[in-house]
Amino acid sequence: MHKILILGGGFGGIRCALDLEKKIGSKAEITLVDKNSYHLFVPALYEVASAYGLKQDPFAIRLKKTICIPYSDIFSAKKIRFIQAEIFSIDVENQKVATRGGEILDYDYMIIALGSQSSDFGVPGVKEYAFSFKSLENGLALNQKINELVFATQREGDVKSEPINPVVDFPTATKSPKEFRKIHYGVKIAVIGAGFTGIEVAAELTCCVKKFTQARGIKGRCERVLLIEAAPKILPMISDKERIVIMERLTRLGVEVTEGAAVEEVRSDYIKLKNGKTIDVDLVVWTTGVKPLDILKNLPSMSLAGNGKIVVDDSLKVAGLSNVFAAGDNVEFQDQKTGRLVPALAYVAVEQGKIAAKNILRSLKSDKLVSYNPFFDVWIAPVGGKYALAHLWGGVNVKGFWGWVIRELVDLKYMLSILPVKAAIALMWQEITLFIKND
Ligand SMILES: Cc1cc2nc3c(=O)[nH]c(=O)nc-3n(C[C@H](O)[C@H](O)[C@H](O)COP(=O)(O)OP(=O)(O)OC[C@H]3O[C@@H](n4cnc5c(N)ncnc54)[C@H](O)[C@@H]3O)c2cc1C
Missing domain, CATH: 3.50.50.100 (FAD/NAD(P)-binding domain)
Incomplete structure (x- = not known):
């Protein structure tokens, strides 16, 4: 049985794991490793920082529940093995990954979706x-x-x-x-x-x-x-x-x-x-802004761009490696149409996770790999309270309350894509009722 190892349970890693599971289920051993027990819904982090009423919830249990989605909920009833561990080193020559706890995981195919870290741009203090x-x-x-x-x-x-x-x-x-x-x-x-x-x-x-x-x-x-x-x-x-x-x-x-x-x-x-x-x-x-994780620096066999991100080809295969793909913030990808670098965004990571899953399935069948065609001309900027500016397909703008509604619907769509319907709606309801308290 083929072993597929996914490093990182963020937007890219989860999408890749769920798509693979849907298509091959028990015909492969799919393992996802993350240092946390939950998927952090980063786009709502500003709501946590600014939430009102934390005093009544000293351990921030309600708040945590709104943006930390347990992997046990996402992967319940799925044939995906989840391991909570911090990745310590990656050995692509011998196809092994070591965790900080000393566990060695081997793989036939691997997806690196470890995200990024905050960058201080060398500014003192x-x-x-x-x-x-x-x-x-x-x-x-x-x-x-x-x-x-x-x-x-x-x-x-x-x-x-x-x-x-x-x-x-x-x-x-x-x-x-x-x-x-x-x-x-x-x-x-x-x-x-x-x-x-x-x-x-x-x-x-x-x-x-x-x-x-x-x-x-x-x-x-x-x-x-x-x-x-x-x-x-x-x-x-x-x-x-x-x-x-x-x-x-x-x-x-x-x-x-x-x-x-x-x-x-x-x-x-x-x-x-x-x-x-x-x-x-x-x-x-x-x-x-953000920068790639330090762990990537210690990968001599991995081709890294000047900014430290992983260089991939059109199919998101890591340059020079036939069985390793990468998705999300840790990837350097230039859009051939515009010459622009693809930005670090959640929905970009999701799209890349989908392509990485597709191409692993194709590799297993020795089929031609599909190319990733980036699209990132859609964005929503929340600007305090129930107000957002949404820039949609075709350059259409929606601002104010309806922009905020669109943002909430986009979040709901994401929750529905990773959780059962009831759980996704319950989570969004919790989020909205808690986060509008300071509006
Ligand atoms: C404050 C903030 C707000 C944002 N708002 C938006 C927004 O509104 N819309 C939008 O599209 N994008 C937004 N982004 C960007 C978006 O969050 C990222 O582009 C997205 O999370 C990237 O997905 P990813 O899968 O590459 O990485 P992540 O989602 O960061 O996932 C990486 C995973 O790897 C795990 N990991 C890292 N290192 C290790 C290790 N050594 N061992 C084990 N596990 C590890 C982490 O725990 C994490 O779960 C925002 C980012 C920030 C910081």
Whole structure:
């Protein structure tokens, strides 16, 4: 019996496993390995960071359930073996994979779908002082920190209620909690990197902080959310019209966007820009992008691109290896039609997972492999509360509440593709009822 080993149970790995199981079921041994016991639904991570009401759920059980989908639910009644283990090394010459616990797994075919990790782009202080935004732990820690910061601000009447002048910075917060309470006028959060993730995080944090401050009985505006982008414009790949829609929404929410400002250094209570300006902040959220996992660096037989991603051919077969495929964020793929690199997106990983599964089935039958034709001209940008801008097929835009509805439907479609109908609907219901609390 052929052994098929899937590394990583993210969007690419799960799709590949389920498609293979559907087509060959018990005729092959399909094993999926992931370090977690759950599939993290990353696109809703910003909702976890900004969720309101965590105090009533100190172990965050409800929150975790909304974005952590247990593999036991996804693979129940499927002929897929799941192993919870961290991949430690991959030996493609001998077709073996070692886990950190010392288990050795062998394979006839393998799919590498290990995703990516946050990148600090070498900026000093990011690792030490900034909150990254990639894992469940990151989302929960950020939520906790915001709660703490709001708690440290003054009570009703002490907070300045007149509109904030964005040109004049707040006084610097000192280290002493007493001093902090005395002179601190509000929570100042800097989100660094205005890609889709930075935008959704900054927008949603304004809603979240408002809820926290209301609950504390604080009157007037108690937060400033700064969104800082190094490029001359946010989201350079979208049209000017779309950018204006997003900017207007951010401004309405009170997010202060600065473009063309690269961060040079991050410290515990300030950030320094390359233009020499220093901004005092209470909290830095780092959302500038992702990079491939370090584990890939130790694979001498694997062809890696300059950015460290795995080089694959049109069929997603890893260059130079006949029985190893790759899918998702860890893949470098250039769209031949446009010359653009395929972006790291969940639905791209799903499509690649499907192609990898198809091509393993074809390899088993010695059939010609199919090519992956990337399509990534559809996106949805949630911008705080029940508001999103959706860019659909043919360039059609839907904004506002209906954009948000489309986003929820897309999420539901995904849940239905990996879970039984009842479980998928129940999960979406839980998500919506919990996440709209801060809108
Ligand atoms: C905050 C945020 C918001 C996003 N929002 C969107 C969005 O709205 N829409 C969209 O399309 N995309 C979005 N993305 C991008 C999207 O999440 C990724 O492109 C997608 O998750 C990639 O899928 P993947 O299968 O390649 O990797 P992942 O989904 O990251 O899965 C990789 C899996 O590998 C496992 N793993 C990693 N290392 C090891 C190891 N050593 N041993 C064992 N297991 C390991 C991980 O636990 C994980 O389960 C967002 C990303 C982030 C960070």
